[in-house]
Amino acid sequence: MRKLNPTLETTFCGIPCLNPFWLASAPPTNCGEQIMRAFDAGWGGAVWKTIGAPITNVSSRYSSIDWEGRRMMGFNNIELISDRPTETNLQEIAEVKRRYPKHVVIASLMVESKREAWHEMVKRAEGAGADGLELNFGCPHGMSERGMGSAVGQVPEYCEQITSWVKEQARTPVIVKLTPNISDIRISARAAKRGGADALSAINTINSITGIDLDTFQPNPNVDGKSSHGGYCGPAVKPIALNMVQQIQADPTSALPLSGIGGIGSWRDTAEFILLGCATVQVCTAVMHYGYRIVEDMQDGLLAWMSEKGFASVDDFRGLSLANVREWKQLNLNYQIVARIHEDRCIGCQLCYTACWDGAHQCIHLDRTESKRNTTRTPAMVEAEATQRISTTPIPKLDSGSVVHSSAITPLERIPRVDEHHCVGCNLCSLVCPVEDCITMERIENELPFESWEERCAKGMVPPGTEEVVSTNT
Amino acid sequence: MSRRIPFHEQVVTPPEVVERFGDLHPPFDRQAAIPEANRCLFCFDAPCTSACPTHIDVPRFIKKIVSGNLTGSARTILDANILGASCARACPVDVLCEGACVMHRYNKQPIEIARLQRFAMDSFYERGVPLPFEPGADTGFSVALIGAGPASLGCAAELRRRGIRAELYDARPLPGGLNTYGVAEYKLPLVESLREIAMLSQLGVEFHFDAMIDAVALDEIERKCDAIFLGVGLGAIHKLGITGESLPGVTNALDLIAGYKSGQCTGVPLRVVVIGAGNTAIDAAIASVRLGALEVTMVYRRGPEQMSAFSFEYEHARNEGVKFIWHAQPLNIREDHAGLSLELLRLVATEDGSLVAEANSEFFLATDMIVLSIGQSTHTSFLAESGKVAKVRLEHGRIIVDRATGQTTNPKYFAGGDCTNGGREVVDAVADGKRAGIGIAAWLEAQHAKA
Numbered sequence: 001m002r003k004l005n006p007t008l009e010t011t012f013c014g015i016p017c018l019n020p021f022w023l024a025s026a027p028p029t030n031c032g033e034q035i036m037r038a039f040d041a042g043w044g045g046a047v048w049k050t051i052g053a054p055i056t057n058v059s060s061r062y063s064s065i066d067w068e069g070r071r072m073m074g075f076n077n078i079e080l081i082s083d084r085p086t087e088t089n090l091q092e093i094a095e096v097k098r099r100y101p102k103h104v105v106i107a108s109l110m111v112e113s114k115r116e117a118w119h120e121m122v123k124r125a126e127g128a129g130a131d132g133l134e135l136n137f138g139c140p141h142g143m144s145e146r147g148m149g150s151a152v153g154q155v156p157e158y159c160e161q162i163t164s165w166v167k168e169q170a171r172t173p174v175i176v177k178l179t180p181n182i183s184d185i186r187i188s189a190r191a192a193k194r195g196g197a198d199a200l201s202a203i204n205t206i207n208s209i210t211g212i213d214l215d216t217f218q219p220n221p222n223v224d225g226k227s228s229h230g231g232y233c234g235p236a237v238k239p240i241a242l243n244m245v246q247q248i249q250a251d252p253t254s255a256l257p258l259s260g261i262g263g264i265g266s267w268r269d270t271a272e273f274i275l276l277g278c279a280t281v282q283v284c285t286a287v288m289h290y291g292y293r294i295v296e297d298m299q300d301g302l303l304a305w306m307s308e309k310g311f312a313s314v315d316d317f318r319g320l321s322l323a324n325v326r327e328w329k330q331l332n333l334n335y336q337i338v339a340r341i342h343e344d345r346c347i348g349c350q351l352c353y354t355a356c357w358d359g360a361h362q363c364i365h366l367d368r369t370e371s372k373r374n375t376t377r378t379p380a381m382v383e384a385e386a387t388q389r390i391s392t393t394p395i396p397k398l399d400s401g402s403v404v405h406s407s408a409i410t411p412l413e414r415i416p417r418v419d420e421h422h423c424v425g426c427n428l429c430s431l432v433c434p435v436e437d438c439i440t441m442e443r444i445e446n447e448l449p450f451e452s453w454e455e456r457c458a459k460g461m462v463p464p465g466t467e468e469v470v471s472t473n474t
Numbered sequence: 475m476s477r478r479i480p481f482h483e484q485v486v487t488p489p490e491v492v493e494r495f496g497d498l499h500p501p502f503d504r505q506a507a508i509p510e511a512n513r514c515l516f517c518f519d520a521p522c523t524s525a526c527p528t529h530i531d532v533p534r535f536i537k538k539i540v541s542g543n544l545t546g547s548a549r550t551i552l553d554a555n556i557l558g559a560s561c562a563r564a565c566p567v568d569v570l571c572e573g574a575c576v577m578h579r580y581n582k583q584p585i586e587i588a589r590l591q592r593f594a595m596d597s598f599y600e601r602g603v604p605l606p607f608e609p610g611a612d613t614g615f616s617v618a619l620i621g622a623g624p625a626s627l628g629c630a631a632e633l634r635r636r637g638i639r640a641e642l643y644d645a646r647p648l649p650g651g652l653n654t655y656g657v658a659e660y661k662l663p664l665v666e667s668l669r670e671i672a673m674l675s676q677l678g679v680e681f682h683f684d685a686m687i688d689a690v691a692l693d694e695i696e697r698k699c700d701a702i703f704l705g706v707g708l709g710a711i712h713k714l715g716i717t718g719e720s721l722p723g724v725t726n727a728l729d730l731i732a733g734y735k736s737g738q739c740t741g742v743p744l745r746v747v748v749i750g751a752g753n754t755a756i757d758a759a760i761a762s763v764r765l766g767a768l769e770v771t772m773v774y775r776r777g778p779e780q781m782s783a784f785s786f787e788y789e790h791a792r793n794e795g796v797k798f799i800w801h802a803q804p805l806n807i808r809e810d811h812a813g814l815s816l817e818l819l820r821l822v823a824t825e826d827g828s829l830v831a832e833a834n835s836e837f838f839l840a841t842d843m844i845v846l847s848i849g850q851s852t853h854t855s856f857l858a859e860s861g862k863v864a865k866v867r868l869e870h871g872r873i874i875v876d877r878a879t880g881q882t883t884n885p886k887y888f889a890g891g892d893c894t895n896g897g898r899e900v901v902d903a904v905a906d907g908k909r910a911g912i913g914i915a916a917w918l919e920a921q922h923a924k925a
Binding site: 069345347348349350353354366379382383386387389390391392394395396397398408409434435 | 508509512515516517518519521523524525526527529540565566569570573574575576577578579580584752782877878895896897898899901902905909
């Protein structure tokens with residue numbers, strides 16, 4: 001077999017990139033000193049923290065959601081754009097580009113919605129040496145109250161108008177950063193495309209209130225007893241971001257080179273965004289949590305995976321999964337799977353049992369040691385029987401001859417059984433099972449051909465009035 | 475009558491005992507408890523709950539730690555086991571809840587249930603909140619409980635929650651039985667047992683201390699109350715039946731343990747021999763090390779495979795430097811100018827498991843103190859006046875009961891704990907007492923309905 005030496009080098013609407021890993025416009029890209037350290041660590045590009053109208057920040061600014069002992073599963077901020085003088089930022093852009101000519105520096109911009117103001121800012125940013133411009137139409141807090149950020153992104157006409165103003169002046173690629181705080185992100189994407197955008201980045205943060213302090217009744221982050229809605233990001237938002245990325249890239253009137261953003265922290269996340277059509281990715285929260293050093297494994301892991309899969313560059317797999325995302329009505333109604341519990345791996349936690357009874361379709365049973373199958377015994381009956389059991393501490397001297405139960409072996413009565421005739425193949429049991437490959441979803445060969453709802457409708461096989469599938473993907 | 479000064483404030487543990495018998499398993503703080511609690515899978519019909527004789531709903535109390543509902547967590551524990559704080563420290567969890575944890579089955583550490591339970595109970599005490607149960611509305615029924623150990627306490631709590639008067643009689647000056655006087659201090663300090671009982675007293679339990687019940691007194695009690703619960707435990711430690719057993723340097727494990735726990739003994743001589751290889755023998759051997767002995771030797775008739783101590787207890791003793799002499803039978807004890815001399819005879823196990831003496835294998839072991847720990851006799855003589863038939867049926871000295879209700883062959887008498895099960899753990903006694911408390915209430919109600 002030919003040894004594959006994949007490369008991470010790529011281009012993004014004409015900008016050569018050492019790798020697809022960029023830092024998003026955020027606190028990790030606040031100043032030149034930070035960005036140069038990030039480049040030393042291995043980041044291929046950075047979108048400078050948004051330069052624009054003068055602002056004042058508050059303290060505190062961040063809050064987060066922890067989940068079962070893990071910190072920052074979701075992260076929220078009410079920090080505004082750069083609080084440094086524009087001139088300082090531009091000087092530092094020039095300095096960074098002089099010292100790191102091969103690394104990508106994108107200037108993120110946000111100014112008041114006036115043609116001259118945008119022209120002026122574009123001219124200055126490009127004059128400083130920025131490789132491209134990102135228009136921040138997504139910031140959901142503070143700036144939007146002043147008619148900027150998501151206030152622009154949420155109104156397609158403004159989005160298109162400002163993009164076209166920028167394009168009148170810009171010589172470098174123009175990337176429009178989209179807000180997810182809109183019912184259909186494709187509407188803003190189409191507007192940006194009409195305005196002449198060269199590329200898109202998505203998603204910006206999601207409007208959020210992360211939590212309320214149960215002693216003070218005040219929300220977080222707390223600013224003198226009060227808070228304000230912030231922008232949500234981090235691992236929790238990745239699925240939302242992936243969906244929006246797919247929506248944009250699957251729609252010809254929206255699709256443009258796309259820089260994916262939202263909960264990315266590993267090479268795996270990166271691969272998923274690229275498989276849905278992103279050319280680069282942007283990272284913030286994971287770096288705020290663990291530092292620039294995370295990029296080492298993002299590079300290393302992605303290259304190893306690319307070698308294993310036979311991809312020479314990110315272009316080789318970009319968008320590969322788009323064809324696998326369809327509308328619900330196009331899915332195969334005759335595809336049938338059922339859950340199989342592998343007894344040798346089962347530890348007897350019975351989470352699949354309780355999940356199936358209370359959260360799914362009541363087709364997992366605890367009857368392996370009963371003389372005949374019992375599908376009518378409910379969880380409440382099982383619990384009631386348990387309270388009647390008499391247990392004693394095994395004392396060797398008193399219990400000689402009794403069977404010593406090994407904790408390494410799961411007793412048969414604790415291993416649930418799937419009633420395959422009633423299993424609907426929903427996956428829930430396999431999702432709650434804590435043991436890898438203990439519950440697998442197996443295909444049932446039913447000999448039925450592919451058939452979708454769409455086809456059934458076309459054949460007149462569905463009751464009148466039921467043809468329309470309610471879907472968000474229309 | 476309950477005393478005004480809380481039990482745990484009536485005793486002072488000597489500083490040398492406090493210093494030498496520090497926690498075997500140090501407590502969790504919140505930072506450690508929550509990640510550990512988060513590891514719990516929240517099994518359905520959880521094996522840990524099943525394995526617990528009192529069926530504490532383990533995943534439920536653990537998830538309440540995670541949610542920050544610490545009062546609810548303690549209530550979940552206490553609802554199933556009124557001595558949940560003691561059991562968190564004293565239970566042999568390796569063979570109970572933690573031994574049953576499903577984590578064993580995929581190469582993961584079992585959840586540290588005991589330490590989480592202690593965390594929940596310690597937090598509960600720290601907040602000084604009242605017991606989260608009220609006594610039931612008075613039914614007019616009255617039950618006498620003989621013995622104030624874990625079985626009677628477990629029974630009394632159920633009775634009081636059902637509005638039944640509970641009067642406990644105990645021969646000692648303080649309640650708790652072996653839970654107070656017999657558990658190694660590094661597992662369960664005496665004051666902690668008493669603190670727990672002080673809390674349980676909020677249910678209105680009445681204690682009669684220094685009350686040795688004989689057959690006459692039992693007749694008197696029987697006349698006054700509606701039912702009787704026997705939670706008398708076991709009797710004295712067996713004697714070896716050899717010469718020299720009454721020498722001043724010879725004692726038994728229970729007296730040694732009760733002695734240091736109650737502050738009457740704060741040191742032992744340099745050389746100690748413990749005869750026997752059960753869990754109590756191990757406790758006595760380790761106590762001897764902690765109390766200053768430099769050479770502690772355990773002597774057992776059989777080999778390590780047959781010892782009745784749990785393997786983790788054996789391991790603990792070895793880690794404390796205790797030495798073992800296997801297959802040796804004590805012949806006699808003599809006193810000489812250098813101390814005591816224990817004569818031993820080597821035994822050999824035959825194929826059928828019986829032990830035979832090895833010819834001319836006698837040898838001597840010089841020591842300063844000998845601690846007997848070869849099992850306890852039963853304490854049942856008070857159940858009958860001499861020459862009369864006992865009030866309840868016994869088998870091998872154990873009181874026969876219906877396991878589900880604790881009822882003896884005499885319907886008015888119920889029993890639980892060591893006097894029925896032959897000598898198990900605190901948690902078994904509490905479970906027996908709990909079932910009996912529920913059984914007594916049901917029986918009394920049925921009797922009342924008939925009348």
